[in-house]
Amino acid sequence: MAAQSAAGDLDRNDIQGMAMRPYRFPFAHYHLLNVSDQARARRWFSGVAGRCTSVAGLDASPSPQAFNVALSWQGLSAIGLPEASLLSFPQEFQQGMAARADRLGDVGDNAPTRWDAPFNERVHALVVVSAMTSADRDTASTALLSDLRDNGLTAVGAIDAKLLAGQDGRPVPIEHFGYRDGITQPAIEGSGEPVLPGAGIPEAGGWRALKAGEFVLGRPDETGAVPDLPSPTSLSGNGTFVVLRKLHQHVWAFRDFLRRSATNEADVALLAAKLMGRWQSGAPLALTADQDDAALAADPKRNNEFTYLDDLRGMNCPLGAHVRRLNPRSGLTGPNGTSVHRHRLLRQGLPYGSRLPADAAADDGAERGAIMLLVNADIARQFEFVQKVWINDGDFAGLGNDKDPMIGGNDGSGSFTIPRAGAPRRRLPNLPAFVSTRGGEYFFLPGIAALRSLADTAS
Known part of the structure; x- marks a missing residue:
């Protein structure tokens, strides 16, 4: 193991912003690139390092936009990273998401053969342009695409994403099913953000942030150790x-x-809340099981302050509810409950596509959904564990073969159970798929100095 490093010496000027902070920009373009010329592409990546938004940069002054760059393993290979370095990266990153489909539950309608272009082929790089206005985003994207010309890179796809409009037409943080999104995010030591109740780990009557090493390579994780880094450490340190x-x-x-x-209509709202684990406003069932509470939902010091310790049977929030499966908190007993905090993910991303009208009588066939960017220092232990165990396997919580009701690989044969005090449990059978995978990849988000060094890196 490498030498330990304290959170206080985090170089927030070198760590890309999305590695430690949940972005709150309402507009984004996710640009997908492939390398066509090794040397020129290396120089381009090195040159744009200075444009990348760092953690410190998010605080320096209010910025109308952010710019971040990441590469897949195939992308690192395409720019000529030496073989010894390529082989030092984790196996799951080397293989890429499509090759891990069976483990992730990406089968049937979710299989890579069903993915949208360009994810049905290899993607070398991801450039995220985030902005406070669509005009700023579009201007930055146009400049990016122009800059790619004669620089050894080809744009193979771009996804237009943005917050959905609320009733007043202003962007609001809700997803296409109509529920407030982005409430639960991990507090990270050294990120510069306050530790809100429920965001970290319950400790001595309060909450503490997770160790930075759960999200940033080269830093102590929750075990106190610093896992070995891919080589050279100058490339992988401060990355994720x-x-x-x-x-x-x-x-x-x-x-x-x-x-x-x-x-009835009231029961529609209740069933949806039981499936989600929160009401539409974002108020958690753990704190208000019988009715929505918009005031609670709007209070960041209250809307996430719970552990499930007082609801181990799931009477308020079912054990299989979506948000509970993604973060079981202290609601798991035995061995499954001792390492919950080792599987946390920092979520970025935005919806894509237009909203389906509330009075729609049928599916209009339009493309709509969400782009999720999940930040973690260990893909296997964090993302893949959550996807395989918490989302698609109910055994961890005594739920048998039940899957996550919202994003699990449901095919019409599964069910969802709602415990009820003083009454038989309620079971919803024949759960169809509410979400389908349409693409994805694993990317390495280098530190800014590492990105700058790529001009001098070649096999």
Whole structure:
């Protein structure tokens, strides 16, 4: 193991912003690139390092936009990273997401053969342009695409993403199913952000941030150790891994399932909340099980302050609810409960596509969903564990073969169980898929100095 390093010496000027901070920009373009000329592409990546938004840069002055760059293993190979360095990266990163499809539950309708271009082929690089306005985003994207010319890179795809409009037309943090998104994010030691209740790890009546090494390579993780880095350490230090998932949401199927399963409109809202683990406003069932509470949802010091310790049977929030599966907190007993904090993910991303009208009588066939960027220092232990165990395997919580009701690989044969005090449990059978995978890849997000050094790196 490498020598330990304290959080206080984090170089926030060198760490790309999205490695430690949840972005709150309402607009983004996700540009997907391939390398066509090794030497020129290396020089381009080195040259744009100075444009990359760092953690410190997010605080330096209010910025209307952010710019971040990451490369897949195939991309690192395409720019000529030496073989010894390439082989020092984790096996799951080397293989890429498509090769790990069976482990991730990306089978059937989710299989890579069904993925959208360019994810049905190899993608070498991801450039994320985030902005406060669509005009700023579009201007920055146009400049980026112009800059690629004669620089050894080819744009193979771009995804237009943005917050959905609320009733007043302003962007709001909701997803296509209509629920407030982005409430639960891990607090990271040294990020510069406050530790809000529920964001970190419960400790001595309060909450502490997770160790930076859970998200940034070369830093102590929750065990106190610093895992070995890919070589050279000058390339991998202050970097992290970003998992990109393009998820198509079957909004009409979700609404139709609720209507067919519920007894009345109030029951529709209740069933949806039980599936999600939160009401539409974002108020958690763990704190308000019987009705929505918009005031609670709007209070960041209250809307996430719970552990599930007082609800181990799932009477308030079912054990299989979506948000509970993604972060079981202190609600798991035995060995499964001792390492919950080792599987946390920092979520970035935005919706894509237009909203399905509330009065739609059928699916309109439009493409809509979410682009998820999941930041973690260990893809296998964090993202792949969550995807394989918490999302697609119910055994970890005594749920048998039940999958996550919202994003699990459901095919119409599974069910969802709602415990009820003083009454038989309620079971919703024949769960269809509400979300389908339509693409994805694993990317390495280098530190800014490492990105700058790529001009001098070649096999």
